[in-house]
Amino acid sequence: MHDAFATWDTGESLEAIEARIHDGVSNDKLRERGRGYVTHMFKLFPWVRPSADAAIVEVGPGVGYIMEALAKETGAVRITGLDVAPNMVARARERIKRDCLPEGRFEFALYDGVTLPWADGSVDFFYSVAAIQHIPKPHAYNLFLEMHRCLKPTGSSVVHLLSWDILPQMHLSFADEIRHQVTGTPTHWHHFYDRVELETVLGHGVKAADFQVVPDGGAIWCAWGKQRRR
Numbered sequence: 001m002h003d004a005f006a007t008w009d010t011g012e013s014l015e016a017i018e019a020r021i022h023d024g025v026s027n028d029k030l031r032e033r034g035r036g037y038v039t040h041m042f043k044l045f046p047w048v049r050p051s052a053d054a055a056i057v058e059v060g061p062g063v064g065y066i067m068e069a070l071a072k073e074t075g076a077v078r079i080t081g082l083d084v085a086p087n088m089v090a091r092a093r094e095r096i097k098r099d100c101l102p103e104g105r106f107e108f109a110l111y112d113g114v115t116l117p118w119a120d121g122s123v124d125f126f127y128s129v130a131a132i133q134h135i136p137k138p139h140a141y142n143l144f145l146e147m148h149r150c151l152k153p154t155g156s157s158v159v160h161l162l163s164w165d166i167l168p169q170m171h172l173s174f175a176d177e178i179r180h181q182v183t184g185t186p187t188h189w190h191h192f193y194d195r196v197e198l199e200t201v202l203g204h205g206v207k208a209a210d211f212q213v214v215p216d217g218g219a220i221w222c223a224w225g226k227q228r229r230r
């Protein structure tokens with residue numbers, strides 16, 4: 001497992017994970033947080049909204065609160081959460097059982113962090129929130145390419161990342177951050193993005209037929225599809 005992924009696979013309990021990975025949001029607000037991301041994503045990119053029977057994947061789902069909100073909002077019959085951390089997948093399944101959600105509707109799968117386990121052109125909708133910002137850029141861009149490979153011709157992807165604009169407001173020493181990354185220290189790594197970089201990657205690198213990049217305070221969102229938007 002890459003050093004950047006190890007911080008997500010610490011053997012913690014479900015309760016410890018719920019308290020740690022949601023930006024300090026309290027447990028009783030995790031559904032509200034999930035709903036907030038889903039509402040915002042469709043407000044920014046109404047053209048990506050999937051149909052109820054779509055093949056939908058969240059990359060880096062944690063314990064599935066955003067999947068739960070997306071299922072409620074779209075009526076999706078099945079969503080797969082794809083993760084690199086075996087303990088996260090185990091705790092996500094535990095959470096679905098604990099909260100009496102239908103297990104067939106919320107599936108979780110493991111992969112190696114490099115190759116998405118889907119055939120070319122087989123997925124309708126990928127999304128990822130607060131996850132890809134923690135992995136090194138070559139891995140992040142590999143995921144963009146992999147999502148694009150797996151998208152159906154009518155499919156689309158949305159990725160939520162950290163913007164460079166947030167760095168001055170974060171209680172984070174840039175020197176420590178870089179030292180963690182250079183020495184391979186397993187902790188939350190942070191990577192920052194801007195519009196020029198993402199537009200260049202999506203247009204020139206991924207060669208998406210259509211894309212949109214939206215700076216959004218401390219965050220930056222991007223969406224793309226294989227066809228031009230109608």
Ligand SMILES: C[S@@+](CC[C@H](N)C(=O)[O-])C[C@H]1O[C@@H](n2cnc3c(N)ncnc32)[C@H](O)[C@@H]1O
Nearest residue numbers: 008021060061062083084085088113129130131
């Ligand atoms: C901060 S949590 C976010 C969880 C969820 N998206 C949310 O916002 O509630 C980051 C998630 O990404 C997963 N993750 C980390 N690196 C990953 C990678 N390379 N591919 C897929 N998932 C990854 C972690 O295991 C964890 O589930």
